[in-house]
Amino acid sequence: MTLGRAPNAEDSCLKNHQQPPAGESLSTLPTFIDSSDQEKGGSFVSKREANSDERDSGPESDTIQDLSDSPDDEGVKCEDGLARQPSAATTVIDFPEGGLQGWLVVFGSFCAMISVFGLINSAAVFESYFSTHQLVNHSASEIGWIFSLYLFIVFFVGIQVGPIFDRHGARLLVAVGSLLVVLSLMLLSLSKTYYQIMLTYSVLGGLGGALLNCPAYGSITHFFHVRRGLATGVATISGGIGGIVFPIMLRYTLPSIGFPWSCRILGFIMLGLAVPANLFIKTRLKPKISQDKPKISSLLPDFSGFRDLRYAFSAIGIFFMEWGLFMPLTYIVSYAAAHGQDATESYLLLSYLNAGSVLGRVLPGLFADRIGRFNVVIITISLCVILVLAMWLPAAMSKSVLIGYAVLFGFASGSNLGLVPVCLGQLCDARQFGRYYSTAMMVASFGTLSSVPIGGALLEKGSAETGWRAVIIFSGLSYFVALACYTSARVLAVGFNPRVKF
Numbered sequence: 001m002t003l004g005r006a007p008n009a010e011d012s013c014l015k016n017h018q019q020p021p022a023g024e025s026l027s028t029l030p031t032f033i034d035s036s037d038q039e040k041g042g043s044f045v046s047k048r049e050a051n052s053d054e055r056d057s058g059p060e061s062d063t064i065q066d067l068s069d070s071p072d073d074e075g076v077k078c079e080d081g082l083a084r085q086p087s088a089a090t091t092v093i094d095f096p097e098g099g100l101q102g103w104l105v106v107f108g109s110f111c112a113m114i115s116v117f118g119l120i121n122s123a124a125v126f127e128s129y130f131s132t133h134q135l136v137n138h139s140a141s142e143i144g145w146i147f148s149l150y151l152f153i154v155f156f157v158g159i160q161v162g163p164i165f166d167r168h169g170a171r172l173l174v175a176v177g178s179l180l181v182v183l184s185l186m187l188l189s190l191s192k193t194y195y196q197i198m199l200t201y202s203v204l205g206g207l208g209g210a211l212l213n214c215p216a217y218g219s220i221t222h223f224f225h226v227r228r229g230l231a232t233g234v235a236t237i238s239g240g241i242g243g244i245v246f247p248i249m250l251r252y253t254l255p256s257i258g259f260p261w262s263c264r265i266l267g268f269i270m271l272g273l274a275v276p277a278n279l280f281i282k283t284r285l286k287p288k289i290s291q292d293k294p295k296i297s298s299l300l301p302d303f304s305g306f307r308d309l310r311y312a313f314s315a316i317g318i319f320f321m322e323w324g325l326f327m328p329l330t331y332i333v334s335y336a337a338a339h340g341q342d343a344t345e346s347y348l349l350l351s352y353l354n355a356g357s358v359l360g361r362v363l364p365g366l367f368a369d370r371i372g373r374f375n376v377v378i379i380t381i382s383l384c385v386i387l388v389l390a391m392w393l394p395a396a397m398s399k400s401v402l403i404g405y406a407v408l409f410g411f412a413s414g415s416n417l418g419l420v421p422v423c424l425g426q427l428c429d430a431r432q433f434g435r436y437y438s439t440a441m442m443v444a445s446f447g448t449l450s451s452v453p454i455g456g457a458l459l460e461k462g463s464a465e466t467g468w469r470a471v472i473i474f475s476g477l478s479y480f481v482a483l484a485c486y487t488s489a490r491v492l493a494v495g496f497n498p499r500v501k502f
Contacts, residue, residue, distance in 0.1 A: 095225040095430075102223035102231070108280025109235040111273040112174060112216040115181045116154060116209040117417075118242015119266075121357070123147045124333040124350045125247045126201075129254060131334070134192055140334075141456030142194070146202050147330055148452040151322075153206025154213055155438075155445030161214045162438025166431065169283045170215035177211030178274035180204055185267035189260040214438050215281055217421045221433040222284045229373055229422045233365025236418040240361060240410070243354025251347045285431045305436050310489045311427045315440035317485030318420055322447035323454075324384065324478035325413055327471050328353070328392065330452050331459075332406065335468060339397050349406045356410025357417075364415035365422070372501040373426055374490040377419040381483045383412040388476040393469065423486075426502075 127143060135143050165173060184205035191197045216235065224231040246266065253262040306312045332353065336346035360380070368376040391405040421437055428436040458474060459467035494500040 095223065097224055097227050098231075099223075104280040105219050105223050105282060106231050106235050108277050108282075109216040109220055110238040111275075112178075112212045112277040112281060113235060113238040114242040114273055115178065115270045115277070116212050116216070117236070117239030118246060119181075119205070119209075120147070120151060121239050121243030121329065121354050122246040122250065122350065123330050125250050125347050127330055128333045128337065128346070129250075129259070130197070133259070134197065135194055138194060139456065140459050141453050144330065144452035144456040146198055147326075148449045149198065149202040150206045150209070151326075152445045152449035153203065154209035155441040155448060157207060157210035158214050158438040158445075159442040160438075161210055162218070162434035162436075165214050165218050165283075165434035165438075170219055170281045171278075173211045173215050174278050174281050177208045177215075178270070178277060180208030180211065182208075182267050182271045182274065184208060185263050185270060189263035189267070212277070213441075214434050216277075217437060218434040219281045219283055221425050221430045225430065227369055228425060229365040229368035229376075229419065230362070231365075232422050233362045233415075233418045236361045236414075237358045239417070240354040240357035240414055243357065244351045247347045247350045247354075303439060305428070305439060308427065310492050311424070311436070311440070313485045313489035313492070314420075314423060314427065315443045317482045317489070318440055318444040319447040320478045320482040320485065321381070321416055321420070322444050323451045324388070324475045324482060325416070326448060326451040327455050327475035327478075328388070328406075328409060329413075331455055331471060332402075336399075336402055338464060338468070339395075341399060341402075349402060352403055352406040353410035354414075356407040357414030358410075360411035360414030361418035365418050368419055368422065373419055373423045374486060374493070374502045375498070377416060377423055378483065378486050378490065380412045380415040380419070381479060381486060384409065384416065384479045385476055385483060387412060388472060388479060393472045393476070 127147065130143055130146070131138075131140065161173060184200050187200040187204065188197065191200050217232065220231050220235060221228065249265070250262055253265060306315070332349050333346045336349050364376050364380055387405060387409045391401060391408070395401040395405060424437050424440055425433050454474065455471050458470040461467055461470065490502055494502045
């Protein structure tokens with residue numbers, strides 16, 4: 001078959017082509033090649049299960065052909081003049097693109113992600129409750145460190161979790177992570193002081209989230225390539241669903257049965273979700289181990305990806321995206337309460353935001369598979385900039401504007417979160433996704449660590465209204481820098497032509 005220029009991909013770099021069998025047209029060949037398929041970590045071809053006439057009738061093939069020693073695989077040059085790094089391997093990987101097992105993996109990832117992101121998407125409820133109860137004598141900046149440290153640990157510890165996942169799979173990581181998440185909520189129910197909440201919610205919960213996060217995303221890359229945006233979007237709606245259900249639940253349980261039993265109920269919910277997560281999250285591709293390095297090196301963090309400027313700009317973009325995201329995600333409830341809305345009614349704003357996020361994680365993922373993952377994420381980051389500065393900034397006392405902003409921002413920001421791992425996966429071999437993803441999220445972890453405390457510090461400067469204005473402008477500018485980073489990564493990859501699929 002001929003691997004030539006794919007539709008919507010003007011700058012594909014392809015070598016060592018074979019001719020299609022006689023009588024078979026290119027349009028019927030079960031191949032997928034576009035501008036994202038020739039990457040620094042190796043090129044790969046995804047074959048759809050529906051067009052698997054050449055496969056055996058037995059179980060799905062896990063065969064991976066490594067052609068890394070080919071003398072023709074050096075010095076690849078694209079038509080747009082972008083000098084690609086020589087490929088470490090030219091790989092042909094057969095992806096199921098679905099099937100019962102593939103979608104069960106997506107369901108298992110869905111359950112695991114609720115435990116991580118459903119909880120953090122409810123952070124505004126905890127922040128508002130802590131500030132008026134256990135931590136009433138602590139500043140907004142001090143309380144902010146609780147939530148920032150949680151996500152910092154999730155992403156920073158992940159830099160070691162990623163290589164372990166690539167090398168040994170998901171089983172042990174998911175089992176221990178699930179146990180730690182449940183244990184953190186049970187111990188949080190007994191916490192009354194600042195350091196107790198920090199240790200249980202932030203440290204213990206963050207470690208559990210770190211062990212769940214990378215396997216939840218990484219397992220999907222073992223089963224999907226062409227439809228990876230859709231599959232990842234379906235899994236990541238879990239964070240939005242958790243962010244809808246948990247605030248509504250806490251709105252009723254906190255006043256009626258109190259904080260301890262509210263946390264225990266959350267813990268039992270996480271315990272139930274741990275069952276399908278442990279049963280269904282799995283891998284299928286054999287680890288990719290460098291032949292010129294000892295095996296232990298495959299378990300160590302790897303920063304070599306930053307030599308690819310596309311990857312470097314993408315990782316830095318996530319950092320600024322985290323800065324922009326966690327201002328509204330953490331402070332929107334307190335903002336509404338400070339502008340005349342009832343505190344418990346303000347909890348619903350978080351549910352509206354996460355309801356928008358559910359749609360934002362699926363629909364853009366579906367379109368991203370068709371028109372390009374980077375193309376769509378650039379559009380949705382642009383939308384975040386507009387919404388923060390044009391709707392949240394002038395919202396003030398308007399309840400209807402705040403609700404509209406929450407829903408629309410949830411849609412736009414949800415698509416950012418769902419597409420980030422898919423965009424990173426475009427820049428590496430599927431068998432090295434854990435390493436690349438966790439390294440990029442390590443960079444982002446410093447954004448999550450500092451974002452909420454920066455917001456708390458801004459709120460304490462000047463009058464109350466000045467502080468809120470500073471928080472909103474900071475969020476909008478952070479998203480603008482993230483937009484510049486992702487635009488730069490795309491330009492480096494395929495140039496300025498907006499019609500190129502990437």
